[in-house]
Amino acid sequence: MYPYLRYTKAIIDAVVANKKGKSLNFTQVSEVMIRCSLTDIDPMIEMNNGRVLTVYDIGRTDFIIRTGLGKQLFKHRWGMVVAGSTIQYRKRIRLFDKVTIKTQLVGIDERWLYLDHSMWVKGKPCSSVLLRTGVTEGGKVIETARVLEALGQTEWNKPTEPWIQAWIEGDKEHRWPPMG
Template sequence: MYPYLRYTKSIVDAVIANKKGHSLDFADTSAVDIRCSVTDIDPMMEMNNGRILTVYDIGRTDFIIRTGLGRRLLKNRWSMVVAGSTIQYRKRIRLLDKVTIKTHIVAIDERWIYLEHSMWVKGKPCSSTLLRTGVTAKGRVIETKRVLEAMGKSGWEMPPTGYVKEWIESDTHRPWPPVA
């Protein structure tokens, strides 16, 4: 089941943080602490890999709200969509571990905003995911130029480089499953 209560709390916390002056710039990194709960673990007594992706929603939402993007989404009747992801796992997250979720933008191209999330326990990285995200209007992904203008970041550039560029390139070669 989706963690609606935890997610709602994270929204309230982000709004309060903004009101207290803890807003973020688009170039900043968001950090949110959660506790691995009994609803997060699998039979191996560690945070389930699917739950990790779900919990990353909390980090992304905090980032969206605290950068002011959330206000722009609401004002313009835009939405945000995840169009692709890749993830790596390095260390298990156990029941009751305090987890810090970090979120930041690693690249922007004409259409997509690439976000990186990571989870940390006791200062050690546990997992990291790279997301291809887009802002949509009326069900269509809009140019990031429009998003940046709405954010007061006209001319701000962060083109894909390194592993992000390599992932984008390799993803173009990935075939879709055949139609049955």
């Protein structure tokens, strides 16, 4: 089941943080704390790999709200889509572990915003996911120039690092399963 209560709390916390002057700009890292709960675990009593991606939604939402992007999404009736991801797991997250989710913008091109999420327990990285995300209007991804203009950051630029660029290029070669 989707963690609606935890997600709602994250939205409220991000809105309150903005009101208290704790907003972020696109160069800053968002940090959200959660605790691994009974609804997060698998039979090995650790956070399920599918739940990891779901919990990253909480970090992404905090980042979106605190950078002001959420306000623009609402104002322009835009949406946000994840169009690609790659994840790495390094350390297990056990039941009741206190987890810090870090989110940062690591690249931008003419169409996509690239976000890096990571989960940390006791100062050690547990997993990391790189996401290709886009802002949508009417079901279609819009140019990032429009998004930056809405945010008043038309001069802002964040070229992708070489490892991200390699992932982008490699993804273009992705072979889709044959139909039939």
